[in-house]
Amino acid sequence: MKPNHPTSKPPVRGFIEVITGSMFSGKTEELIRRLRRAELAGLQVLIFKPEFDKRYEPDAVVSHNRNSIQCYNIHHASQIIEYISLHFPKAADEEVEGLVIGIDEAQFLDQDLVKVALQLSQQNHRVVVAGLDMDFLGQPFGPMPNLMAIAEEVTKVRAICTTCGNEASHSYRHTHLQSTRVLGAEDHYRPLCRPCFNHAMKEQNTDLSFF
Numbered sequence: 001m002k003p004n005h006p007t008s009k010p011p012v013r014g015f016i017e018v019i020t021g022s023m024f025s026g027k028t029e030e031l032i033r034r035l036r037r038a039e040l041a042g043l044q045v046l047i048f049k050p051e052f053d054k055r056y057e058p059d060a061v062v063s064h065n066r067n068s069i070q071c072y073n074i075h076h077a078s079q080i081i082e083y084i085s086l087h088f089p090k091a092a093d094e095e096v097e098g099l100v101i102g103i104d105e106a107q108f109l110d111q112d113l114v115k116v117a118l119q120l121s122q123q124n125h126r127v128v129v130a131g132l133d134m135d136f137l138g139q140p141f142g143p144m145p146n147l148m149a150i151a152e153e154v155t156k157v158r159a160i161c162t163t164c165g166n167e168a169s170h171s172y173r174h175t176h177l178q179s180t181r182v183l184g185a186e187d188h189y190r191p192l193c194r195p196c197f198n199h200a201m202k203e204q205n206t207d208l209s210f211f
Contacts, residue, residue, distance in 0.1 A: 009042045012098030014121035018148050020133040021157040023171040023189045028061060030157060031102055031130040032069050038100040038126075044088075047071035047102040048080055050109055061104045071104070077113035077143075080120070091123060098124040106131035107142040114146045136173035136189070137206065138197065159191035163200075170197035 019030050038045050049061055051073040060068040072083060080101070084091050091099060101120055106113060106129045117127045133148070133156070135141045148154050159168040168191035175188050192200060 009097070012043060012100060012124065012126050014098070014124045015126045015153075016117050016121050016147070016151040017126070017128045017153045017155070018144070018151040019128070019130040019155045019157065020144060020148065022132065022134070022159050022168050022191045024191045025157040025159040025168070027130040027132075027157055028104055029067060030155065031104055031128060032061065032067050034128055035069055035100065035102045043100050044097070045100045045102065046084070047104065048074050048083075049104040051075050052108070061102070069102075071102075074109075077109045077116045080116050084120075091125070098126060100126045100128065103127070103129045104131070106147065107133075107135075107144050109143060111143050111146070113143040114150065117147060118150065132171060134170060136171055138170055138201070161193040161196050162190045163192055163196040166193045168193050170194060172197055172200050 017034070019027050019034075021027055035045050035047060047061055047069055049071050059070060059073065061071045074080060074083075080103070084099070084101075088099065099120075103109070103113070103117075108131075113129075117129065120127050129147055129151075131144050131147075132141050133144050160166075161168040170192050172190045172192045173188055174190055
């Protein structure tokens with residue numbers, strides 16, 4: 001039986017949360033969990049993801065465990081503001097109840113996502129962002145570093161290293177594709193801890209001196 005919404009909803013306040021970590025660490029699972037809890041509290045929830053992510057279902061955010069929640073596809077971060085302005089024209093009014101806005105695979109969106117998240121939080125919306133903190137070379141990925149810097153809450157989740165069994169922090173790509181915009185699962189990536197990642201990259205003769 002579906003539980004009833006509470007008679008009084010918790011107030012939504014301007015807030016930015018970031019869920020990050022490597023591949024297979026449960027980022028999307030945690031994002032879905034938080035958004036479902038917001039729905040159960042009777043809050044208005046919107047979810048967005050990059051349009052080119054068509055894994056599992058084209059119009060849903062889906063975790064590797066196949067839990068899912070319906071979403072809207074976007075090409076650019078600014079489309080989040082455009083969508084809310086069109087469908088929730090009073091959402092910028094401080095007297096109107098704030099929205100809970102989820103964004104998955106945020107590392108693939110443009111740097112404007114930082115300004116978008118700030119604008120939404122200033123309009124009293126709760127913004128929950130999930131994405132990879134590092135790309136397959138171990139470099140900070142897309143807008144994620146700046147999002148982590150401005151967020152009130154950052155949750156780093158961990159996978160299990162497939163080589164040694166310790167906690168994994170890196171997404172090691174075991175194919176020869178070079179683009180950072182490569183979606184996939186076990187067919188392209190393995191989670192590795194830092195020592196195992198460094199060893200694997202050394203075997204590939206990949207220079208990790210970025211800074």
